[in-house]
Amino acid sequence: xxxxxxxxxxxxxxxxxxxxxxxxQNMNHEYMSWYRQDPGLGLRQIYYSxxxxxxxxxxxxxxxxxSRKEKRNFPLILESPSPNQTSLYFCASxxxxxxxxxxxxxxxxxxxxxx
Amino acid sequence: QKEVEQDPGPLxxxxxxIVSLNCTYSNSAFQYFMWYRQYSRKGPELLMYTYSSGNKxxxxxxxxxxxxxxxxxxxxxxxxxxxxxxxxxxMSIRPPGNNxxxxxxxxxxxxxP
Numbered sequence: 001x002x003x004x005x006x007x008x009x010x011x012x013x014x015x016x017x018x019x020x021x022x023x024x025q026n027m028n029h030e031y032m033s034w035y036r037q038d039p040g041l042g043l044r045q046i047y048y049s050x051x052x053x054x055x056x057x058x059x060x061x062x063x064x065x066x067s068r069k070e071k072r073n074f075p076l077i078l079e080s081p082s083p084n085q086t087s088l089y090f091c092a093s094x095x096x097x098x099x100x101x102x103x104x105x106x107x108x109x110x111x112x113x114x115x
Numbered sequence: 116q117k118e119v120e121q122d123p124g125p126l127x128x129x130x131x132x133i134v135s136l137n138c139t140y141s142n143s144a145f146q147y148f149m150w151y152r153q154y155s156r157k158g159p160e161l162l163m164y165t166y167s168s169g170n171k172x173x174x175x176x177x178x179x180x181x182x183x184x185x186x187x188x189x190x191x192x193x194x195x196x197x198x199x200x201x202x203x204x205x206m207s208i209r210p211p212g213n214n215x216x217x218x219x220x221x222x223x224x225x226x227x228p
Contacts, residue, residue, distance in 0.1 A: 004158070033214075040123065042203065042218040043159070058214055090158050094211065104211060106158030 006107035023091030031094040032074040036087040081114040121219030134191040138204035145206040
């Protein structure tokens with residue numbers, strides 16, 4: 001089954017404790033990205049990756065890091081989480097960039113609470 | 116002013132009603148317009164996709180784009196309880212998959228049996 005898998009689904013952590021949210025896709029997609037979803041603000045892009053070893057900042061990258069060492073995996077790293085990073089996070093992947101009709105597949109989401 | 120405005124609702128309709136969901140936007144450079152459906156505790160899934168102005172129909176769903184008014188709509192005919200979800204509009208200047216996609220905040224729809 002084609003899917004984007006995020007882990008964990010739920011996470012409560014304390015301020016300053018480094019964490020990683022994993023994302024893996026089994027569709028051989030080139031493009032992967034991370035979003036956060038907050039009430040009233042919609043989905044906002046954090047980071048994206050065009051392919052292996054190619055990553056770039058989205059609209060709200062502060063406080064986040066990513067890496068793309070393998071095509072299937074795109075982890076999101078919070079080096080020193082703060083309460084304003086409490087949010088619902090989604091990983092998404094698309095076959096490739098620039099192809100009209102390419103569908104973005106979203107993961108199930110990770111609800112992160114930073115206390 | 117947000118680039119994409121969407122009434123958050125909530126919107127509640129009886130089964131069988133015609134539902135109209137709308138978004139307005141400020142950036143006239145947007146060319147690609149999408150509607151996503153997001154069930155509770157799930158990720159968004161692409162529902163409809165249109166390029167530039169015009170209509171597109173898929174079963175009970177019709178997407179309309181009016182670029183002159185910077186206004187897009189999603190119509191759901193014969194709405195079903197299974198249509199209960201949050202609907203997100205999204206738009207981009209370049210084909211989706213680039214980093215310029217902008218999402219509305221989502222409209223929460225409930226279809227009552």
